[in-house]
Each structure stands twice: as C-alpha cells, then as structure tokens.
Amino acid sequence: MNAATDSLPVMAVRRVGAVSLFFMQILARIGPALARPGLIVRQIYNAGARSLVIIMLSGMFVGMVLGLLGFDVFQRFGSEDYVGVLAALGNLKVLGPVLTALLFAGRAGTSLTSEIGLMKSTEQLTAMQMMAVDPVRYVVVPRFLGGFIAMPLLAATFTVIALYGAQLIGVQQMGVDAGAYWSQTQNAVDLHDVWEGVAKSVVFGVAVNLVAVYEGYHAEPTPEGVGLATTRTVVVSSVLVLLLNYLLTAAFLTTK
Amino acid sequence: MRYAVGGRAIFDGLDVTARRGRITAFMGPSGTGKTTLLRLITGQAYAERGSVRVFGTEVSSLSNKELFAMRRRMGMLFQNGALLTDLDVYENVAFPVRAHTDLPEPLVRQLVLTKLHAVGLRGAARLMPSELSGGMARRVALARAIVMDPDILIYDEPFVGLDPISMGVICRLIKQMNEALGITSIVVSHDVQELASIAHDSFLLSQGRVVASGTPEELHHSDIPEVRQFMGGLADGPVPFHFPAPDYRTELLDGDEGSR
Secondary structure (H helix, E strand, C coil): CCHHHCCHHHHHHHHHHHHHHHHHHHHHHHHHHCCCHHHHHHHHHHHCHHHHHHHHHHHHHHHHHHHHHHHHHHHCCCCHHHHHHHHHHHHHHHHHHHHHHHHHHHHHHHHHHHHHHHHHHCCHHHHHHHCCCCHHHHHHHHHHHHHHHHHHHHHHHHHHHHHHHHHHHHHHHCCCCHHHHHHHHHHHCCHHHHHHHHHHHHHHHHHHHHHHHHHHHCCCCCHHHHHHHHHHHHHHHHHHHHHHHHHHHHHHHHHC | CEEEECCEEEEECCCCCCCCCCEEEEECCCCCCHHHHHHHHCCCCCCCECCCEECCEEHHHCCHHHHHHHHCCEEEECCCCCCCCCCCHHHHHHHHHHHHCCCCHHHHHHHHHHHHHHCCCHHHCCCCHHHCCHHHHHHHHHHHHHCCCCCEEEEECCCCCCCHHHHHHHHHHHHHHHHHHCCEEEEECCCHHHHHHHCCEEEEEECCEEEEEECHHHHHCCCCHHHHHHHHCCCCCCCCCCCCCCCHHHHHHCHHHHHC
C-alpha cells in the first residue's frame, strides 16, 4: 500500500478506484441531501450564475470565429449558405459542451476544490464530523449537484449565443442570405444532434464536478496541498473532458 | 493504551481517567500528542492496544452510526474555532440543531440566542466568522459546542493565541459551563496558570506517558524534574533545549564534512 513505490498504472488504477468509491458515496447521499434544497440552490447560483458572464462572452467569440471560418472555407466552393450548418453542428455537438466544460473547470471547478480544501485545512470538515454531521452529505453533495445542474444549462446558453455570433458574422457582416442561412441550418440539424450535445454536457458535468469535489475533499490540508489539488482539478478534468468527448462523438456516430 | 504512527509510539502504557462532572486538564509540552489523545477519545483514531472508553463503552467497538450517536453527546472546541466560514455566527450555532432536529424556527432561534447570550455574543449574531477576533471566534465555537447540551465538552488548546482578556473570558466560561450545566470537561493545553485556576484534576504528559497527576496545586509542589521544568517554564531540563545533534565542537571543526 505504499504509494511511493507503486508504478504508474497501479497508481492510476488505484486513483480511478478511489474516485469511483467516492462517487458511490455521493450517489448514496443524494436522496438525503435533496431534503435541503436551499443548499443546492445556493450552489447552482455559485457554480452557474457566477460563470454566466464568461460563458456568454466566450460563446459569442467562438460563434463569431465559426462564422468567419465557415465563410472562408465555404466561399472557396461557392457554397456560403452552409456557414450556418457548420456553426450549428459544430456548436451543438462539440464546441458548446466541450468549451463550456473546460471553462467551467477553470472557473467553478477550481473554486469548488479550493473551497472544500480550505474547509478541510481549517478543520471545518472535522468539526462537522465531531458534530455528528456527515461532511460528504452537507458539503460535497450539494456542491456536486449544484455544478451538475448548472453545467447543461451553461452549455445550452453557450450554444445559443454562439449560434447568434455566427449569424452575426455570416449574415450581417459577410452578407450571406438570411433565408438560405437558416433554411440550410434547419435542414441539416435534427434532434439527434441536439441530444448529442445535451448528453455530452450532462456527462461532462458529472466528470468535472466529481473531479473537483474529489480533489478538494482529499487535498492535503496545507496551503501547498490545496494549491496542488486545484491544479489537478483543472488538468485532470480538462483531459478527461476531451477524452470523453472523443468517445461520445464516436458512440453517437455509430448510433445515428 | 498504546497508539503508534508509522511505528513510532505516541502513547505507550498511557492510563488516564476523566471523571464525570469535573474539569480534567491534560498538560504537556508541544508534540506530546495531546491533540492525538483527543482524537482517540472522539473516535477519530483508534488505539493499537488497550482500550478507550467513553460513557462506559469501548470507542473502537462502535459502528459508524453509534459513533455519531456518541458524538452527539459531546461538544468539541477546536484550536482555531473551526467555524463554518460560509455561514454567519447565528447559523453556525444553529447548524447542529438544524442537522439533528426538526425544531420549528422560533425554538431554534431561542436556543441559539440563549447560547450566544451565555458566551456574551448575542449582539454578534449576524456577523460572519471573518469579522470576528480570535477570542470571539472561539466563544462562538463554544456556543456551538454546547447548543446540543452535551454531557462532555472537549477543549483543544482553548487559550492559544489569545490576549489576556479573552483568555480570562474563556477561562471563566469553561468554569461556568462546568458548574452551571454540570458538563464533564476535558481541557488540553499548555497554559499552566490558566489551567491551575479552573481544573479539578490534571495530568502532565510527556513522551507518551503520564509523568505526574493530581490537582494543579500538587503539581506545582512536585519534586519530579519533568514537572518542575514544565510548571516553571525552564528552557533546559529533562526535555533538552538542544535537539539531538552530533557533538558541537566536532561538527564545527569537521567543516563541510559534518553536513554531508
């Protein structure tokens, strides 16, 4: 059981195991935690409402770039009308959920980790245990649920704003015909594509928030430990999101 | 009782008792495991050998549920207060009540205000923990510790880092809690003078065992060298001033070799 002498694969397996067990603990306490919706609502506000501005700004810029890129590529084939299709599919299926998850990890994930880590290092979690209160139920689960609920909503906001941004460049600035733009988009996008985006944002929501609360709860209770845990949250959840994105994209392609 | 971390024994052959309704003090130099002793009593750690009994039951034999039930009969005051930083003073004190009972709000309010009044901070109910001084934070933590009317109150270094006035206040409160509510109190500290004024029984711990026990008065007049060093605050004695090191002269004369 000596962590220092374990090889990398053993450490990785052990870590996955530990995170899974922690996830089980969280799942088992979701029921009781729902009895206090106030705690969860506050966390939705913390993770969701407070991330809204950067999500909207980023969505706008990403949509505008897609408008430019789409116009540049499609005009070479004389088919500028397809700008809307690229923007819509790109945003709904990939960019919306992935970029939202990455931004969310940086904005809300880090604050979850450092908040829980600091609560641990100032003995607040021990104090709860001493008051016979389960910190996983009172601290971890509301934060996990708050983030989990906020994530798909943020991804949807991101996507809608990005679509508007793409339209702004494609139609307003580059002069693509608005009717052609929207009708091509309408033809190309079906419900399956929307579901793909929703499913991804839900899965990413679980992944990013689970990593964030796990790292915070298991942080070394020192200033350095909390700092390291926060860094790990960003690194691990970002890589995880990109990996899951590939797997889910492949899975949705085969089920189409 | 024996407790070891990484093969190094913190306690070996430790045998202490805190009696019902009394204030028992555990004193000792830093690093003798006083806080560890509290962790053993509250079931945050388990003894390797021997037994730790609270309310007559063996702590290590309790299930998680029973352990939590036992802790509901205990209050603990942490070194830095350990207040929940995202709640204000009122909510901090109300926290255990809300977590364990379904009392209507007017009753919760009454309970919380009574306890806050007892520590003299009823007026600070709506302040956040970050707005409190160290002494106030500890008083709030004390109000929170007694809000469920515990049978045992545990104080972990209650005097550390406080100014003389706050120290006096905490001292008086510990005494009051014990006298007015009959709470069995366990105080871990190295502030000899303060403890002497409130403790009924005291144990001096050093190197994992009890060096001396008795009333604070008896300890003051003890002939045991460890006790005299500690009670008198002498820099050198059985607890050496110097951390074990090679001979001073040899190390200096050896030049760089000594440090390699």
